[in-house]
Amino acid sequence: xxxxxxxxxxxxxxxxxxxxxxxxxxxxxxxxxxxxxxxxxxxxxxxxxxxxxxxxxxxxxxxxxxxxxxxxxxxxxxxxxxxxxxxxxxxxxxxxxxxxxxxxxxxxxxxx
Amino acid sequence: xxxxxxxxxxxxxxxxxxxxxxxxxxxxxxxxxxxxxxxxxxxxxxxxxxxxxxxxxxxxxxxxxxxxxxxxxxxxxxxxxxxxxxxxxxxxxxxxxxxxxxxxxxxxxxxxxx
Numbered sequence: 001x002x003x004x005x006x007x008x009x010x011x012x013x014x015x016x017x018x019x020x021x022x023x024x025x026x027x028x029x030x031x032x033x034x035x036x037x038x039x040x041x042x043x044x045x046x047x048x049x050x051x052x053x054x055x056x057x058x059x060x061x062x063x064x065x066x067x068x069x070x071x072x073x074x075x076x077x078x079x080x081x082x083x084x085x086x087x088x089x090x091x092x093x094x095x096x097x098x099x100x101x102x103x104x105x106x107x108x109x110x111x112x
Numbered sequence: 113x114x115x116x117x118x119x120x121x122x123x124x125x126x127x128x129x130x131x132x133x134x135x136x137x138x139x140x141x142x143x144x145x146x147x148x149x150x151x152x153x154x155x156x157x158x159x160x161x162x163x164x165x166x167x168x169x170x171x172x173x174x175x176x177x178x179x180x181x182x183x184x185x186x187x188x189x190x191x192x193x194x195x196x197x198x199x200x201x202x203x204x205x206x207x208x209x210x211x212x213x214x215x216x217x218x219x220x221x222x223x224x225x226x
Contacts, residue, residue, distance in 0.1 A: 042217035101157075
């Protein structure tokens, strides 16, 4: 069965800390992996990763994919209270399907 | 671009009643996805359409759930009869079929069945 597993399930840190969120997957015909940030409403897109070893970066956030070991990490440096959210990882398969398989998310809380 | 628009934002209904959730896609998108999100199970794909045609409805939990896409820009998800275990946030998302940048999600409908 295809699955996406995120860890930890939840995390509480203080402002300024660096966090690493993990996403591992067992998916046939992997095509791409996406990270989303979900605050109170809809998930918003952060990164899409298709190739191993190439870091994607946006401000204090960065992500990388390892297709050999079947995982991705999302790093957030110098965390701020505004980073508090649920971070979702999703994997897309090939074979003409457009659907993504989502992990259950990591709930991050950043304390002032 | 108004984004993906869902209505209603919140719905509280009694068990046994029919519930209809609505979604308007982003103009130009031709794939539509209905997801359900709960604390226990996270985001679950219910059904998705491409060019108005249902492609995969294997995630639809029971016959009580049905979805339609009567035109290229609009979809409904209906639950009849509703049950308390259907309480969740229901998201609609759309994408371009040839794109590869994930979905654009609507703001969701929070459904509570009492």
